[in-house]
Amino acid sequence: MTVVLRSLSALDLPVLEQLHRESFPEDPWSARSFGELLALPNTGGLLVQANMDPLGLLLWRVMADEAEILTLCVRPPARRRHVAQTLLARAMDTFPKAGAHRLFLEVAEDNAAARALYKGLGFCEVGRRRAYYRRPGGMKTDALLLEVMLTDE
Numbered sequence: 001m002t003v004v005l006r007s008l009s010a011l012d013l014p015v016l017e018q019l020h021r022e023s024f025p026e027d028p029w030s031a032r033s034f035g036e037l038l039a040l041p042n043t044g045g046l047l048v049q050a051n052m053d054p055l056g057l058l059l060w061r062v063m064a065d066e067a068e069i070l071t072l073c074v075r076p077p078a079r080r081r082h083v084a085q086t087l088l089a090r091a092m093d094t095f096p097k098a099g100a101h102r103l104f105l106e107v108a109e110d111n112a113a114a115r116a117l118y119k120g121l122g123f124c125e126v127g128r129r130r131a132y133y134r135r136p137g138g139m140k141t142d143a144l145l146l147e148v149m150l151t152d153e
């Protein structure tokens with residue numbers, strides 16, 4: 001199996017919508033939303049494919065000396081094969097070249113898989129938004145703001 005990471009383009013919009021819906025069925029992003037984000041000058045992303053089949057995506061923005069992960073997802077059948085880790089490691093390598101010294105993201109407190117992934121990459125909790133994400137049955141869960149330093153500066 002040949003795994004390839006490549007930059008997102010406007011041609012990927014339907015695939016991005018499909019990948020996002022599979023991982024976030026309760027709040028999927030449309031192809032149009034992805035297109036509007038990717039049209040911004042400070043936004044970029046990666047798609048990972050195996051034998052041309054899309055496995056996952058990562059979208060980010062860089063503002064001044066900070067980068068932010070906007071969304072990340074891996075198709076359920078492709079999980080636990082270090083796809084997300086590879087995507088993030090590649091992106092974290094490139095952010096300092098764009099001037100970013102630190103990376104932020106938000107994760108739901110009840111998202112154990114994502115929190116374990118980010119912990120393994122060195123992220124630390126630096127903030128919290130109470131009851132930020134809605135859950136079935138009227139429940140809510142906090143959003144954790146995580147940060148990792150990308151350089152020594």
Ligand SMILES: CC(C)(COP(=O)(O)OP(=O)(O)OC[C@H]1O[C@@H](n2cnc3c(N)ncnc32)[C@H](O)[C@@H]1OP(=O)(O)O)[C@@H](O)C(=O)NCCC(=O)NCCS
Pocket residue numbers: 023024072073074075078079080081082083084085086106107108111112113114116117118120
């Ligand atoms: C979170 C997500 C992106 C992880 O993708 P993935 O490709 O399966 O993750 P990786 O295989 O790169 O995992 C790397 C490490 O993270 C941790 N991890 C990942 N998934 C885990 C899980 N379900 N349970 C426990 N630890 C997990 C492990 O330490 C893992 O390393 P290991 O397999 O050697 O133990 C994926 O589960 C997903 O798309 N979830 C739905 C969308 C989502 O929650 N996105 C993030 C929003 S902030």
